[in-house]
Amino acid sequence: MPSQMKEQDSIPVSKVQRAAKFISTGAKVGGNYVKHYAKKIVNPSLEKEELHQNNAEDIYKSLSQLKGSALKVAQMMSMDKNILPRAYQDKFTMAQYSAPPLSFPLVVKTFQKYFFKGPEQLFETFTRSAVNAASIGQVHQATLNGKTLAVKIQYPGVADSVSSDLKLVRPFALRLLNMNERELDHYMEEVEERLLEETDYLLEVQRSREISQACSSIPNLSFPNYYDEFSSERIITMDWIYGKHIKEWMETNPTQEEKNKIGQALWDFYHFQVHELMQVHADPHPGNFIVQDNGTLGIIDFGCVKVIPQDFYHGYFSLIKKDLVVKEDELNQIFYDLEFISDRDTEEEKKYFKGVFKEMISLLGKPFHAESFDFANDGYFEQIFQLGDRISNEKMFKKSRQARGSKHGLYINRTYFGLYNLLNQLQANVVTTKPEWLK
Structure with missing residues (x-):
């Protein structure tokens, strides 16, 4: 859990600081290659597994300290088992659930910037340590007027550094994805647009409400309420959704009927968005879904939405x-x-x-x-x-x-790959509906 991980007291914000971090990581990766090929002279049969593990460790450590778009790209790549060597996939998967959280003084600083008060002055209780920390922001639990709330705080500097970070991450992406520059640039503009939208928390609240309301008649789904008075460009406050992430829920040995029910809710959710709303929750990684005790599926993050x-x-x-x-x-x-x-x-x-x-x-x-x-x-x-x-x-x-x-296919492909993956994790058998014009 993030509360047990070492907290960061600062985060590189300026372009120079962030570039320096990338350069030092590149030097470490280069050093790992030198060590690998030196060992290979002595042992010609040496495989690249140790090299991949060392590089994955160094790159993830750097990205998790920088946070933001670079860490988000690592998370995206970890969802596709065909893209990365296993060592990178295992390490980058951590970005789906947890990254080292920021310390409480930095959280207070963000609240004071937008509300002129610290969180402990706004809420009755507020956890000093993050209960969840990922690529763009971290989540704290709060209470007010008998309600338990989830408060998502964006890391400082993330929104301002999206474009420059993507330029810095290009050399890593070129090497890891085995793409040429022209091929990579074809998609970078799309990634940048989505990431900039993800850092706009007011847009996320607006889309969350719109999609939640439109999907409210779909059986076995639940959505949190959002609170404008405690939300801003970099902070979102919503209802706390109790329950278990899909992996944890599967460890409770649900029946096949229960797995099919959650799987069907997930399929229906995506089917309706794509074919009725022409926009879709395009971040279907396991951390964004919670199975509640009443057997409904909670949807908790609308930061990444692709309009089709x-x-x-x-x-x-x-x-x-x-x-x-x-x-x-x-x-x-x-x-x-x-x-x-x-x-x-x-x-x-x-x-x-x-x-x-x-x-x-x-x-x-x-x-x-x-x-x-x-x-x-x-x-x-x-x-x-x-x-x-x-x-x-x-x-x-x-x-x-x-x-x-x-x-446009980049995020739609990612959406369906993630959906298939989640349904496989659920071991679900679902009715695969499609629109009338495709029957």
Whole structure:
């Protein structure tokens, strides 16, 4: 728990301080490579596992002290088992639940900036230590007028350093993701837009209310109330949602019926947002969901929301039509529209990538091709990971010098990958609804 972790009394805020931290971490990573190759001279069969572990430790330690967008990117990458070596994935997963929290004096300073009072003057009780700390901010528990509240405080300097941090993190991302610069830049603008929105807590409160209200009729979901009088650009106060995160809840050995119920609520929540609201809670990591004692699923974070453009929506979701893969002309046009292929490709590249994306669509679309789908089927997920591994190691894929896919797909893909992952953790069998136009 964060309360047991060493607290930070300061956080690098200026561009110079944050750049210095990245440079020192880069030097450590470079030193790790030197040590690895020195050992390899003596032992030619030495694998890279120790190197990955040392680098992951040094990079995560640095990012967790800097906090903000760099740590958020690490969290995003940890959700995809195909992106990172296991050592990085294991370490970066910590960003989903916990990072070293800031000390109480820094929390007080933030409150005084926005409310001219400390938290202990605003609330009847307020925990001096964070009960949860992650990439963008940390959460404290408070009470007032008989209500238990969650108070989320953004780390100092995070909002102002998004753009500069992403520039600094590029060398790490290029090395870890094995991308060229042009390919990475294709998506960086989209990441920057979403991260800037995530640091705007007033926007988060507004979206939280809008989406919560729109989804209020979906069975077995619950949402907190938000309190404007104790919220600002960098602080959000909401109801405390009691319960267990999905991993903890699964350790209580729920029945299959209970797992299916929570899984169905999760599926229905995402289905409604995507197809009715045309915007979606695009941060489906386990820390944002709480299973309550009454059997409902609490949704606690609307910081990352992706608004889905109409033209992208139609092309993207047309791909789940089962018979589309045999309609060559229609599929071809959608592949162009979604930027899977382009006129810059050679005929050989077009043929190869059409085949790759057909294979991916057929596999990833399986849950939509039946009335219900058993996400407890680990074999299905193994197929996905094996396909990803195979494609990423193919010569044609590795030598491609351009990005594949619209930037709008970045967060939608992430959303569905996270949703599938959560449903697999729940071992749930759900009715996989889809809109009428896709039936």
